[in-house]
Amino acid sequence: MSIVKMKAVTIAGRIGGFDEIASKYVIDHDIHLENAMSVIGDYDGLVPYEEDNSYTALVKSISELLQTGGFAPEKRTAADREMTMPMMTDMVNILNARIEKNRRKKSELEKKIKENEKIIRQLDTMLDFDVDLPTLFSMEFINFRFGRISKVSYNTLVTYLGDIEAVFMKTAEDENDVWGFYFVPYKEAERIDAIFASLYFEQVAISEKVVGTPRQSKEQLEAENEEYRCQMRETEKEITDTIQTRYEELSDAYITSKNRQQLADIKKYAAHSSEFFYIVGWMPEGDAKKLEKETESEPSVIFFTEHVGQIDETIMAPPTKLKNPRLLRPFEMFINMYGLPSYHEVDPTPILALTYILLYGIMFGDVGQSLVFAIGGFIVYKLKKWDLAAMVSAVGVSGTIFGFVYGSVFGNETLLEHTRLLAPMEQIGFMLISTVALGVFLIVFCILMNIINSVKMHDWGRALFTQNGLAGLVFYLSLIVLGVGTLLGYQMPTAILITLIIIGIVVMYLQEPLSELIEGKKNWFPKTGIFYVQSFFEMFDVLLSFLTNTISFLRVGAFAIIHVGMMLAVSILAGDGGVRAVIVMIIGNIIVMGLEGLLVGIQVLRLEYYEMFSRYYTGDGKEFHSLKKDRV
Numbered sequence: 001m002s003i004v005k006m007k008a009v010t011i012a013g014r015i016g017g018f019d020e021i022a023s024k025y026v027i028d029h030d031i032h033l034e035n036a037m038s039v040i041g042d043y044d045g046l047v048p049y050e051e052d053n054s055y056t057a058l059v060k061s062i063s064e065l066l067q068t069g070g071f072a073p074e075k076r077t078a079a080d081r082e083m084t085m086p087m088m089t090d091m092v093n094i095l096n097a098r099i100e101k102n103r104r105k106k107s108e109l110e111k112k113i114k115e116n117e118k119i120i121r122q123l124d125t126m127l128d129f130d131v132d133l134p135t136l137f138s139m140e141f142i143n144f145r146f147g148r149i150s151k152v153s154y155n156t157l158v159t160y161l162g163d164i165e166a167v168f169m170k171t172a173e174d175e176n177d178v179w180g181f182y183f184v185p186y187k188e189a190e191r192i193d194a195i196f197a198s199l200y201f202e203q204v205a206i207s208e209k210v211v212g213t214p215r216q217s218k219e220q221l222e223a224e225n226e227e228y229r230c231q232m233r234e235t236e237k238e239i240t241d242t243i244q245t246r247y248e249e250l251s252d253a254y255i256t257s258k259n260r261q262q263l264a265d266i267k268k269y270a271a272h273s274s275e276f277f278y279i280v281g282w283m284p285e286g287d288a289k290k291l292e293k294e295t296e297s298e299p300s301v302i303f304f305t306e307h308v309g310q311i312d313e314t315i316m317a318p319p320t321k322l323k324n325p326r327l328l329r330p331f332e333m334f335i336n337m338y339g340l341p342s343y344h345e346v347d348p349t350p351i352l353a354l355t356y357i358l359l360y361g362i363m364f365g366d367v368g369q370s371l372v373f374a375i376g377g378f379i380v381y382k383l384k385k386w387d388l389a390a391m392v393s394a395v396g397v398s399g400t401i402f403g404f405v406y407g408s409v410f411g412n413e414t415l416l417e418h419t420r421l422l423a424p425m426e427q428i429g430f431m432l433i434s435t436v437a438l439g440v441f442l443i444v445f446c447i448l449m450n451i452i453n454s455v456k457m458h459d460w461g462r463a464l465f466t467q468n469g470l471a472g473l474v475f476y477l478s479l480i481v482l483g484v485g486t487l488l489g490y491q492m493p494t495a496i497l498i499t500l501i502i503i504g505i506v507v508m509y510l511q512e513p514l515s516e517l518i519e520g521k522k523n524w525f526p527k528t529g530i531f532y533v534q535s536f537f538e539m540f541d542v543l544l545s546f547l548t549n550t551i552s553f554l555r556v557g558a559f560a561i562i563h564v565g566m567m568l569a570v571s572i573l574a575g576d577g578g579v580r581a582v583i584v585m586i587i588g589n590i591i592v593m594g595l596e597g598l599l600v601g602i603q604v605l606r607l608e609y610y611e612m613f614s615r616y617y618t619g620d621g622k623e624f625h626s627l628k629k630d631r632v
Contacts, residue, residue, distance in 0.1 A: 003347050004321040004624075007288040008311050011279040011295075012302040018277050021301055022266050023259060026279060029291055030626045032319045033281040036271035039316045040278060046271045053268075054085070055261035061092050062254045068099070069243030073254040088253040095246060099239045106235045109228045116221045116228075119207045123218045125179040126171040133210050133217065143189040145196070145203050146181050153199040154178040166192045262627065276302075282319055282624070308343065318343040321624035328353045330387035330394075338609060339619025344457045346449060348617050353394075355442065355612070356604055361398025362435065363559035363600045365424075366567070368410035369593050370399025395601075406560070410589050411567025424557075425564045431557035439553025440480055442612060443546075447473045450616035461515025465507050467542045468615045475504025476546055508542055509535050549611045555603055559596075566592050 009031065013021045037048050066073055126146070136144050149157065151173070161168060165188045170180040182201075184192040210217045243250065270279045283291065288305050295303040308318050320340045322332055324347070331353040341347055364370065374396025380389035407413050407420025424431050447468050454463035464470045478500040485492040507514065512535070516524035526532070570588030574581040613619070 002323055003341060003343060003345070004323045005285045006282045006308060006318045006321070006343065006624075007285050008306040008308070008316065008318075009281055009283050009288055009291070010302075010304055010306075012276055013300050015272050015275060015277050017300055018267070018270070018272075019263055022263055022279065025291060025295060025298075025301060025303075026266055027259065027262050027627055029283070030287045030628055031281045031283050032624045032626060033266065033269040033279070034316050035269055036278045036280045039280045040271060045273050046278070047273075048271050049267035053261060053264040055257045055264060058085070058088060058092070058257045059254065059261050061096075062088070062250060062257060065092060065095055065243060066250060066254065068103075069240045069247075071243065071247060071250075074248075074251040083249075083253055083256045085257075088257055091246065091249060091253060095243060095250075098242050102235045102239045102242075106232055106239070109232045109235070113225050113228050113232075116209075116225050119209060120218055120221050122204060122206070123210070123214045123221075124172070126181075126214045127218065129169070129171045129181070130213055130215075132212055133206060133214065134212075141186050142183050143186055144181055144183045145193070145201075146179075146206055147201055147203040148177040148179045149196075149199060149201045150177055153201070157196075157199055160195065164192060164195060166195075266627075280316070284321065317622055319624040320621035322347055322349060324349050327394075330381075330390035331356065333387045333391075334605065334608070335619075338613060338617075340621035340623055342457075342618060342621040345453050345618065345621070346456070348449075348613070351449070351612075352608055356391075356608060357394050357398045359556055359604045359607060360395040360600055361400075361402040362438075362556055363604065364395070364399045364563060364597065365402030365406040365560060366408045366410065366563065367400050367403030367416070368408075368412075369589060369597075370396045370403050372396070372593065373597065374400060406564070408564070408567070410585070411564075411570055411592070413564075424560045425568070428557075428561055431560055432554055433557075435553050435557035435560075436550060438556065439550055439611070442553070443549055443615065444473065444477065446612050446615035447476070453616055453618075460518050461511065464518075465511035465514045467508050467545070469511075471504050471507035471511070472542075472546075474500050475508065478504065479546075505539065505543075509539055549615075552607060552611050555607075559600055559603065563592070563596060566596060 011021065011025060037046060040046055063073075125148070157168065166182050166184045168180055168182040170178055172179040182192070182196065209221070211220065266279065269281070270277055272278065283305075292303055292305065295301045311318070320343055322335070322340070324332065328349050331349055334352055334356075335341070335349055361370075374393050377389045377391070377393030377396055380386060381393060403409065404416065404419070405421045406424055407416035409415045413420070413423070422430075450466075450468040451463045451470060451473070454460070454469065462469055466472060467475075478497045482492060482494065482497040482501070512531070513524050513526050567588070570585060570592065573588065574584040
């Protein structure tokens, strides 16, 4: 449950040995590359590599060839076969030429099948029209049109049919539309067409491929498509067989070109002098130690490491790589949405996971509904490995626990009436006050986390003088203690608490000059009046944020009460019993689970981002990009 510790690494060697050293000690390792020119600078005549990565197109071509044949590249010892760029390019071009005819044939067959399927879908709307369709086109005095019309317009049309010289024959209908033919004398066609157009009749052209009745034509087209599919299978087999004859060479070519592509990518980050090259990056401490041992016996490689504190982070900031237990990893999705923590921050994933699960359970406490979430989410995660499904399962477990606390099973509060510990609808005041108290605890916790993060980053001004630092903590706790004590009638050291409140406000008001003072800056004391005016108005925002952040946690208790209210409404609609009641309860539970489950998820995420993250978390970290991710 932390951010992986990093070490800055530099790999150097003779310029002629770049490919061999990079292949052996860089490509297969968990390393995040940095631009060597930016880090080392113009030292000892260093210059960047200037290479166009021509292997990118080749890797893509080979990959497409393998996919066309339904193959994946096999990891083989490609070093046993010498493969130059021209050799690999020629092989790909030859294979592409051999299968090009088959590709075109397959594409034509796919096109024909799609055209036939389109006609078949049209014929499905007139299957009961037992008339030879081509004969309709040979009529001399009667025109016909085929198409669809909305049901609303069709009802209007029915009232017109007795007054116009047209006959409409309905052939099919669906939820929204009616399909059919209308017939009209040739001389009246223009006028009748205008009437149908005003009713939004959508004319559909009948394909010239239609022969016989609609049903006969459909059978013929389906048989045609089956023949086309047989031809496609034969064509695909020919393509596969052609590619299979060179499969081992293609696999070797893919791995070889992929390696060379990656070597070229590494060169984009590397720099070199007339004699030596330099590769600079970050590695997890454990991997850096292993690589150091690997290179100890290699005289051609110069490898050295530096700790984070030894590096100028304005030039080369360490990247962030999260390391969390499997149960917490799904919640990293929310961290990535907000922004990764910087290297020196505390990883907020465990905090977010635990508070998200807790708050969701409080707001959505129902044994039955939450068990559906828990089991359904678990099954989906096992099948699809979706992080969101894992989170749904986790909050489902929390909701089940609080469901027992509230004594609610699918909204029914009689089944667990004698074992429940709390009734949200009957103890509204307690629910709201307790969730606000929970909010106070979380805000204080977030301020403490901000102080810890600030100390880790040596930002003493932020740790001591800001609203989320020591000054804000003293102000907030003093105000809470004074307010709660007064409301409960306790005898409080009022003078001391008011003094602490005033000190907190003054320090937060002067946070900018005080921060400059402890940083040792000269002329730290503000001399312009605009500072005092600006800080005065900023203090309003600071004080208001403490109030609004605290009150925001009322929504936690409010949603728990709303959940009970919604299920009470469903119970009232269901009535006293019977089949109708069961149906209403099932539909009602589904609606509440879908609607409120989503709303609660959004509201908890809002609390995490705005009321908690905004106090202690910056989210401006740089992601660790490992070369291993790009391997075959």
